[in-house]
Amino acid sequence: MTVDWIHFTPWASLIGGMLIGLAAALLILLNGRIAGISGILGGLLRPSHGDTAWRALFLLGLVLAPVLYALFKPLPELHVDAGSGMLLGAGLLVGIGTRYGSGCTSGHGVCGVARRSPRSLAATGLFVGAGFVTVYLVRHALA
Amino acid sequence: MQLVFVFAIGLLFGIGLIVSGMTDPGKVLGFLDLAGNWDPSLLFVMGGATLVAAIGFALARRRGRTLSGAPIRLPTSTAIDRRLVIGSLVFGAGWGLAGFCPGPALASLGTGRGEPLLFVLAMVAGMALFELAEWLRARGPKMA
Numbered sequence: 001m002t003v004d005w006i007h008f009t010p011w012a013s014l015i016g017g018m019l020i021g022l023a024a025a026l027l028i029l030l031n032g033r034i035a036g037i038s039g040i041l042g043g044l045l046r047p048s049h050g051d052t053a054w055r056a057l058f059l060l061g062l063v064l065a066p067v068l069y070a071l072f073k074p075l076p077e078l079h080v081d082a083g084s085g086m087l088l089g090a091g092l093l094v095g096i097g098t099r100y101g102s103g104c105t106s107g108h109g110v111c112g113v114a115r116r117s118p119r120s121l122a123a124t125g126l127f128v129g130a131g132f133v134t135v136y137l138v139r140h141a142l143a
Numbered sequence: 144m145q146l147v148f149v150f151a152i153g154l155l156f157g158i159g160l161i162v163s164g165m166t167d168p169g170k171v172l173g174f175l176d177l178a179g180n181w182d183p184s185l186l187f188v189m190g191g192a193t194l195v196a197a198i199g200f201a202l203a204r205r206r207g208r209t210l211s212g213a214p215i216r217l218p219t220s221t222a223i224d225r226r227l228v229i230g231s232l233v234f235g236a237g238w239g240l241a242g243f244c245p246g247p248a249l250a251s252l253g254t255g256r257g258e259p260l261l262f263v264l265a266m267v268a269g270m271a272l273f274e275l276a277e278w279l280r281a282r283g284p285k286m287a
Contacts, residue, residue, distance in 0.1 A: 004180040007173055009164050013184040016163025017191025023156035024192065025199020030148050032208075032215040035156060035196075037246040042270045054149045059249060061153020066253035068154055069161050076161065078251060079169025080258040082241040091248075091262040093237025095269020098245060101230020102220070105244045106156075108231070109189060114196035115217070122223045123231040128175075130235025135175040138240065 024111050027058070036107020037062070038098035101127070145211065157250040163188040166251045168242025175239050 024035040031054060033040075040055050066075055082090060098104040101123055103112065108127075112120020164170045164184055173182030203215050238244050243251075243262045251259035 001177055001179075001181050004173055004182040007170065007182045007184070009184050010187050013163045013165075013187035014191040016159045016161070016165070017188035018195045019159030019162060020156055020188070021159075021192035021195025021197075021199070023152050023159060024196040025202075026152050026155070027149070028199055028203045028209075028215060029206075030152070030210055031145065032203075032213050034216070034218065035152075037244075037249065038270075041245060041249070041267070042273070045267075045270055045274050053146055057146050057150040058153035058156075061150045061155075062157040062160075062246065062249050063253045065154050065157020065161060065250050066166075069158055075254055076164065076167055078167050078254065078256060078258070080242070080256075081169070081172070082258070084261060087241050087243075087258055087261045088265040090237040090241035090243065091265025092269040092272075093233050093240070094244065094248075094262075095237075095266035095271075096273050097230050097232070097234030097237055097269075099230070099270050099273035101227050101232075101234055102218070104234060104246070105238075106246050110192045110196055111200070112218075113189070114193040115200050116197075117218070117221070119218075119221055119223055119227060123227055126228060126231035127235035127238060130232045131175040131239040132177050134236045134239025135172055136178055139176055140178050 020106075020110060021114070024106070024114070028111075034107055034111045036103050036111060038094075038104040039102070039107050042099050097127075156246070157253075159192075160247050160250045163191075166247045166254075168247075170242075171244070171247070172239075172242040175242075 027033055027035045040058055044052065044055050069075060103120065103123060108120040108123040113124055160166050165188055170182060170184060174185035207215065209215060241262060243259065245266065248259050248262050248266065252263060
């Protein structure tokens with residue numbers, strides 16, 4: 001392993017992370033809900049009365065964030081290596097996996113770890129581990 | 144009024160994802176590529192996010208109610224069961240294939256690019272398949 005010092009962004013990542021944490025803190029304090037993106041989105045597919053508007057508005061804010069950001073600074077570039085088939089397959093796995101495992105990087109990774117939930121710590125270790133193995137296979141073993 | 148705040152919190156969450164670099168799948172894959180040229184940035188995102196979120200959860204636990212007096216809804220399950228393990232592994236595999244997870248994928252939709260849209264459509268389809276399977280499991284005859 002070598003460390004990629006050129007792309008390493010400790011300060012921007014720390015500050016951005018703190019903004020994500022602040023958003024999660026505000027959502028629990030103001031709305032009483034966990035900022036788990038897969039759960040918030042997945043819940044829209046099983047609509048129940050009085051539980052839909054907050055989900056839709058939170059996600060609308062998330063989607064419009066680049067529009068607001070672009071008013072002040074140019075948006076960072078996206079480097080997408082995956083082709084269309086890979087994107088579709090990856091999306092399916094992420095959709096099924098996050099719902100079956102009850103959470104993703106935000107719900108388990110940020111909120112669950114912040115609550116010191118052993119269930120979320122286990123989930124986070126598992127999906128990060130699976131991510132390591134997958135990238136190893138795609139980039140090194142099978143490439 | 145509450146909903147205006149929730150919209151603003153969604154914006155803040157998305158801005159955090161952009162500032163932290165996590166909306167770029169290349170940066171996420173740089174972290175997941177331990178055997179290559181490793182970019183540790185994602186650790187700093189998680190560190191900063193959990194630190195601040197932990198303060199929020201501690202305050203919420205102490206108050207027991209939201210600022211408007213509504214109940215706080217925390218997950219009740221504590222089981223590290225088969226669903227959690229398999230679901231997390233499947234999610235991690237998909238995450239490693241494209242470098243997108245749900246939050247950054249949605250936050251990249253607003254850039255107008257095609258790749259996040261394709262990924263999100265497939266992700267919603269995956270979630271819908273899950274709902275369909277749950278629905279069939281709940282009402283269908285016991286198969287196994």
